[in-house]
Amino acid sequence: MQISLNIKDDLYNKIVSNGVDMQTKFNEYLLTLLDKKEDYVNSKQFQEDKKYFHDALNEIESGKVKPIPFDNGLEELDNFIDNVK
Secondary structure: OOOOOOOOHHHHHHHHHOOOOHHHHHHHHHHHHHHHHHHHHOOHHHHHHHHHHHHHHHHHHHOOOOOOOHHHHHHHHHHHHHHHO
16 A cells, blocks of 8 residues: 655755654554554453443433533533633
């Protein structure tokens, strides 16, 4: 696959003049992004977050709690922000 990047001329010239292998650096960067995602998905924090949201969804679907209407939520958020200032 081929992609194109828009790099400012002065930056490109610096990269080339310093002998940086842009293909290798770009591939390393992409792998780093994937590793970070994998790290989170395999983390204890992800499992805790997943359980929290699953439990919240179950409470809403069972009728145990009712979500507040969107407009009311915005109003409550605005009030909270005003009181924090």
